[in-house]
Amino acid sequence: MSGSQAAHAAVDLSVKLGRLELAYPTLMGSGCYGSGEEFAAFADPAKIGGVVLKSVTQRPRLGNRAPRLVATPSGMLNAIGLQNPGIDWYLEHDLAERVPRPWKTIGSVAGFSVDEYAYVTQRLAARPEIDAIELNVSCPNVAAEGETFACDPKLTGRVVRLVRDTTEKTLIVKLSPNVTDIAAVAREAEDAGADALAVINTVRGMAIDVGTWRPRLGNVTGGLSGPAIRPIAVLAVYEVARAVKIPIVGQGGIETVTDALEFFLAGATAVSIGTANFIDPRIPERIVEGLRAYLGERGLLSIGQIVGQANRGFAGAHRCEGREG
Amino acid sequence: MLTNQMPAAVHATTVLDRTEPAPGIVLLGFYAPELAAVTRPGQFLMAIPPGGERTATALGIYEAQDRRVAVLFSVCGPRTRELAGLRAGDRLEVTAPLGNGFDLSGSPRDVAVVAGGIGIASLLLPAQALIASSARVRLYYGARSAALLVERDRFAAEGCEIHCATDDGSYGRRGFVSGLLAGAEPRPDLVLACGPTPMLRATAAACSALGVPAQLSLEETFACGVGGCWGCVVPIDRNSAQAPRFPGPDKGGSDTVNARVCKEGPVFWAHELRW
Numbered sequence: 001m002s003g004s005q006a007a008h009a010a011v012d013l014s015v016k017l018g019r020l021e022l023a024y025p026t027l028m029g030s031g032c033y034g035s036g037e038e039f040a041a042f043a044d045p046a047k048i049g050g051v052v053l054k055s056v057t058q059r060p061r062l063g064n065r066a067p068r069l070v071a072t073p074s075g076m077l078n079a080i081g082l083q084n085p086g087i088d089w090y091l092e093h094d095l096a097e098r099v100p101r102p103w104k105t106i107g108s109v110a111g112f113s114v115d116e117y118a119y120v121t122q123r124l125a126a127r128p129e130i131d132a133i134e135l136n137v138s139c140p141n142v143a144a145e146g147e148t149f150a151c152d153p154k155l156t157g158r159v160v161r162l163v164r165d166t167t168e169k170t171l172i173v174k175l176s177p178n179v180t181d182i183a184a185v186a187r188e189a190e191d192a193g194a195d196a197l198a199v200i201n202t203v204r205g206m207a208i209d210v211g212t213w214r215p216r217l218g219n220v221t222g223g224l225s226g227p228a229i230r231p232i233a234v235l236a237v238y239e240v241a242r243a244v245k246i247p248i249v250g251q252g253g254i255e256t257v258t259d260a261l262e263f264f265l266a267g268a269t270a271v272s273i274g275t276a277n278f279i280d281p282r283i284p285e286r287i288v289e290g291l292r293a294y295l296g297e298r299g300l301l302s303i304g305q306i307v308g309q310a311n312r313g314f315a316g317a318h319r320c321e322g323r324e325g
Numbered sequence: 326m327l328t329n330q331m332p333a334a335v336h337a338t339t340v341l342d343r344t345e346p347a348p349g350i351v352l353l354g355f356y357a358p359e360l361a362a363v364t365r366p367g368q369f370l371m372a373i374p375p376g377g378e379r380t381a382t383a384l385g386i387y388e389a390q391d392r393r394v395a396v397l398f399s400v401c402g403p404r405t406r407e408l409a410g411l412r413a414g415d416r417l418e419v420t421a422p423l424g425n426g427f428d429l430s431g432s433p434r435d436v437a438v439v440a441g442g443i444g445i446a447s448l449l450l451p452a453q454a455l456i457a458s459s460a461r462v463r464l465y466y467g468a469r470s471a472a473l474l475v476e477r478d479r480f481a482a483e484g485c486e487i488h489c490a491t492d493d494g495s496y497g498r499r500g501f502v503s504g505l506l507a508g509a510e511p512r513p514d515l516v517l518a519c520g521p522t523p524m525l526r527a528t529a530a531a532c533s534a535l536g537v538p539a540q541l542s543l544e545e546t547f548a549c550g551v552g553g554c555w556g557c558v559v560p561i562d563r564n565s566a567q568a569p570r571f572p573g574p575d576k577g578g579s580d581t582v583n584a585r586v587c588k589e590g591p592v593f594w595a596h597e598l599r600w
């Protein structure tokens with residue numbers, strides 16, 4: 001091993017989200033990585049920090065009508081509509097038949113009432129296969145007018161407080177970018193007991209077929225993901241990082257190590273990779289190798305050393321209120 | 326449908342040949358010995374974009390023989406344009422073979438293979454397999470105009486009888502291929518079809534009128550192509566052997582369930598679709 005390789009190997013990429021310890025700061029985004037098994041043959045499972053499973057609800061859901069996907073410039077729209085078998089079947093089959101893997105497994109919970117979130121979390125978190133819980137309070141494809149729990153700081157606080165009582169495991173709350181002040185929602189989630197925040201879920205969007213004059217998604221509206229939303233996501237992480245002390249899982253259009261670094265520098269402790277897995281499932285492991293090299297070349301010993309560095313020295317700057325009118 | 330037995334893998338291949346059988350339609354052959362050996366009729370691949378941007382492109386496997394695999398596609402957007410730019414010697418990675426292919430197990434003796442436009446790309450392998458088992462194979466092939474009826478000589482050379490239709494009447498009968506199929510004499514024992522959704526619906530209707538079972542290879546937008554995102558669904562009969570195991574929905578007592586075109590399909594029995 002050459003000297004520089006040895007230095008790279010010594011770089012510490014492990015991170016903690018509450019009690020959840022990850023060997024690598026990379027999660028696979030909910031809904032983009034199935035149960036993990038769909039992709040395990042094409043990726044190196046030993047180089048993945050964690051997999052966030054597809055969101056599950058109390059009752060089975062058929063999901064939205066087709067078409068559910070539209071390719072758009074630098075990204076895609078999806079409107080899956082939380083198709084899932086419901087928590088009973090999910091625990092009995094999907095989870096029980098799971099192949100053990102070296103990555104950490106994060107269960108994702110969705111719901112339509114505060115009680116549903118608490119009920120599903122309690123049942124899912126009770127299982128030893130689940131290492132942590134992500135609360136998807138921000139799916140734009142099921143609620144009327146895209147109005148989700150994460151659009152309302154007070155409602156977010158209520159859900160998180162109730163769910164917090166049901167488990168000791170790490171609780172990650174996934175925020176929506178479809179709000180005026182994401183920092184306010186983040187603060188409520190932190191006060192209510194969240195261990196970490198996932199920033200961001202998809203951005204609401206729409207595409208229209210000019211031949212048929214109809215919306216191109218069966219659900220009319222969808223959620224935009226991929227590089228198209230990356231600058232929106234980086235800003236959201238930057239703002240949330242100033243507002244809270246708990247760790248952030250940054251996501252939105254990460255395809256390369258450079259993209260991931262932007263999120264760490266904006267204040268993310270870990271990142272999540274979703275849509276990029278549809279390009280090539282080996283992208284997450286390339287990002288891990290890229291992080292190791294980037295830190296090694298700069299003589300840095302751990303990923304934690306760069307978290308939030310873009311926030312340094314700018315406290316309070318660039319706020320609209322501060323501008324002269 | 327025959328379920329996929331060979332696990333899919335990422336194959337690193339080298340482009341061997343590239344031709345344009347018609348303007349905007351590309352035939353790309355590449356060296357992939359292992360893939361050529363395991364591909365079954367009706368399966369597809371995901372081409373990993375050489376530039377590393379955009380999501381992977383799902384393409385039906387056109388040929389798989391003697392260490393060479395080929396895809397036949399029309400250039401209809403940035404992703405296919407990028408693939409169309411590949412030349413002999415270029416490298417291309419593909420994830421394959423994916424999906425469940427055509428079920429040719431019932432020893433059909435007289436099969437109609439129905440293609441709408443570039444849907445022809447998924448039909449050479451089943452036609453070859455059927456001819457190898459001494460079945461009669463008639464190709465019913467529709468396209469917008471004569472120039473787009475690509476590869477029909479190839480199907481003839483394989484031993485298919487060819488019946489064509491064009492929208493503008495520039496070759497064969499004027500009109501849709503489903504109309505041509507409706508007049509098939511004698512009636513085939515089985516229909517295999519691939520093409521755009523309206524053409525498949527019309528084919529399904531013609532087959533149900535003829536009383537002939539049909540297997541349709543569906544066209545749908547894919548993201549992952551491997552069953553991980555539930556983005557590519559079609560409603561099917563809950564009792565179908567292809568229905569994903571799934572409990573009943575909440576309300577409505579529905580007897581349909583959403584199956585993934587990339588995982589449970591892309592080939593489905595027409596009578597089991599609830600679209």
Ligand SMILES: Cc1cc2nc3c(=O)[nH]c(=O)nc-3n(C[C@H](O)[C@H](O)[C@H](O)COP(=O)(O)O)c2cc1C
Nearest residue numbers: 029030031055078136201225226252253273274275
């Ligand atoms: C097809 C698809 C399905 C998704 N399903 C879910 C889901 O079930 N639950 C959830 O919390 N987020 C879901 N998401 C959002 C992603 O997890 C991720 O937060 C978002 O796509 C932004 O990251 P990306 O640009 O890397 O994909 C989905 C995204 C896509 C593209």
Ligand code: FES
Nearest residue numbers: 548550554555587
């Ligand atoms: S394209 Fe992802 S499940 Fe079919």
